[in-house]
Amino acid sequence: MIPMPPSLLPASVQVYLVGGAVRDALLGLPPGDRDFVVVGASVQDMLSAGFRQVGREFPVFLHPETGEEYALARTERKRGLGHTGFVVHADPGVTLEDDLRRRDFTINAIAQSADGQLIDPFGGLHDLQARRLRHVSDAFVEDPLRVLRAARFMAQLAKLGFTVDAGTLTLMQQMAASGELTTLTPERVWQELAKALRSPAPSAFLRTLRAADALRTVLPEVDALYGIPQRPEYHPEVDTGRHCELVCDMAAQLAPGDDLIGYAALCHDLGKALTPAAELPRHLMHEQRGVAPVQALSERLKTPGEHRTLALLACREHLNVHRIAELRPATVHDLINRCDGFRKPARIDQLATVCEADARGRAGLADSPYPQAQWLRRLHAAALSVRGETIAAHGLTGPAFGQALRQARIEAIAAARAALC
Ligand SMILES: Nc1ccn([C@@H]2O[C@H](COP(=O)(O)OP(=O)(O)OP(=O)(O)O)[C@@H](O)[C@H]2O)c(=O)n1
Ligand SMILES: [Mg+2]
Numbered sequence: 001m002i003p004m005p006p007s008l009l010p011a012s013v014q015v016y017l018v019g020g021a022v023r024d025a026l027l028g029l030p031p032g033d034r035d036f037v038v039v040g041a042s043v044q045d046m047l048s049a050g051f052r053q054v055g056r057e058f059p060v061f062l063h064p065e066t067g068e069e070y071a072l073a074r075t076e077r078k079r080g081l082g083h084t085g086f087v088v089h090a091d092p093g094v095t096l097e098d099d100l101r102r103r104d105f106t107i108n109a110i111a112q113s114a115d116g117q118l119i120d121p122f123g124g125l126h127d128l129q130a131r132r133l134r135h136v137s138d139a140f141v142e143d144p145l146r147v148l149r150a151a152r153f154m155a156q157l158a159k160l161g162f163t164v165d166a167g168t169l170t171l172m173q174q175m176a177a178s179g180e181l182t183t184l185t186p187e188r189v190w191q192e193l194a195k196a197l198r199s200p201a202p203s204a205f206l207r208t209l210r211a212a213d214a215l216r217t218v219l220p221e222v223d224a225l226y227g228i229p230q231r232p233e234y235h236p237e238v239d240t241g242r243h244c245e246l247v248c249d250m251a252a253q254l255a256p257g258d259d260l261i262g263y264a265a266l267c268h269d270l271g272k273a274l275t276p277a278a279e280l281p282r283h284l285m286h287e288q289r290g291v292a293p294v295q296a297l298s299e300r301l302k303t304p305g306e307h308r309t310l311a312l313l314a315c316r317e318h319l320n321v322h323r324i325a326e327l328r329p330a331t332v333h334d335l336i337n338r339c340d341g342f343r344k345p346a347r348i349d350q351l352a353t354v355c356e357a358d359a360r361g362r363a364g365l366a367d368s369p370y371p372q373a374q375w376l377r378r379l380h381a382a383a384l385s386v387r388g389e390t391i392a393a394h395g396l397t398g399p400a401f402g403q404a405l406r407q408a409r410i411e412a413i414a415a416a417r418a419a420l421c
Helices: 020-027 043-048 096-101 124-129 138-142 145-160 166-177 186-197 202-211 240-254 259-267 270-274 291-301 305-322 329-338 346-360 371-384 388-392 398-420
Strands: 014-018 035-039 060-062 069-072 075-078 086-089
Touching (some): 014 020, 014 096, 035 096, 075 096, 186 202, 202 240, 259 291
Antiparallel strands (some): 075 086
8 A cells, every 4th residue: 555644624524546556566667656546525625724725627636735636526518629638626525536537548547545455447457467557447548648648657667567458558549530639739749759668668658659659740750761661781670760769668678768869869869760762771961961850859848958069969979979989089089079979978978879779679680789889978978087277277378279289189089989999
């Protein structure tokens, strides 16, 4: 049983833990946010007990001490298009079962009472055991965000053996075909994508959306990679979409929970979808061709600036990193500089990780060594160790100072490179 906080509410009111906290505890996963449902209380009861109302459309409150979310049991009816077009009904007569019925998946519709009993009217425990993501009722289709949530839960749970129930997938396909996914705001799409990228199997997010025929609406630039061949000598998986999946999963393995690395991994090869058919399966210039789709995707989703920047760098520079052993010290210096790696040292470490995910995100090559990552980090460290003060001490200023600093850094890279060979 998950311990419950003491109730501040009258004895006639019941408080239940619901949703992700119950699901994750039953799966043995680390606890996240806790969400509570309150049955038999009015808005006034909540305010009198010191809760603070936060929901504009929904009767949601924050606990005065813990800050955790408490929502009055409610029903919802679809009113208009999109994710927010609902009429909400909450009064002390709404039952726990009514509230659980409006929820997305059976594994999210299990409640725990204050004394530790599980209330499971829709077979969520059975579906947890069967490792099945299944909708609670046909009202599932009323919220298009649920297509993305299904895909995101698969990213989080696929490694535990979860699959999407066939009937649920059919509903997801209908929702995608209805065009309603286009009503989702960029913020919601990004939120679910970022959660998927922080999960153990981001590839399951892409595969689930593709199975629902939703990927071409949600991430058209990524969808376009499927069916594009690569040279089998370099890419035994051949299909570029498959490569993208493998790279995202490898990024999740190398940098668990890091959506910055994950997003750059997702974007690094978007240019391959734009290779002229006559040139396939070669992809000359895909680093340059990738810039436009990476920019378009990042702007549409309104990703954080840091995500866009790293994704663009990974897109442009990944081939340079792969062949770092062949680059002259001055070229390595300029690569680091293009990444702003002297002012933002973390960039280089991140780029090295994305490039390693790219190399090892190929069929059968997951365990192959990638010494280039260590090279890049070592050469960067050597260049960083050059002290500007020593150069300034020689009386140099302005462009002469810049020239001397660049030269000293190139020499440091050359020395470190010689030590690595
Ligand atoms: N579009 C949505 C959003 C939420 N819920 C319900 O509200 C609960 C809480 O939502 P949220 O915190 O977004 O998801 P969790 O399942 O708790 O997952 P997470 O671990 O990401 O918090 C869900 O479990 C689900 O019962 C839903 O049915 N439909
Ligand atoms: Mg939650």
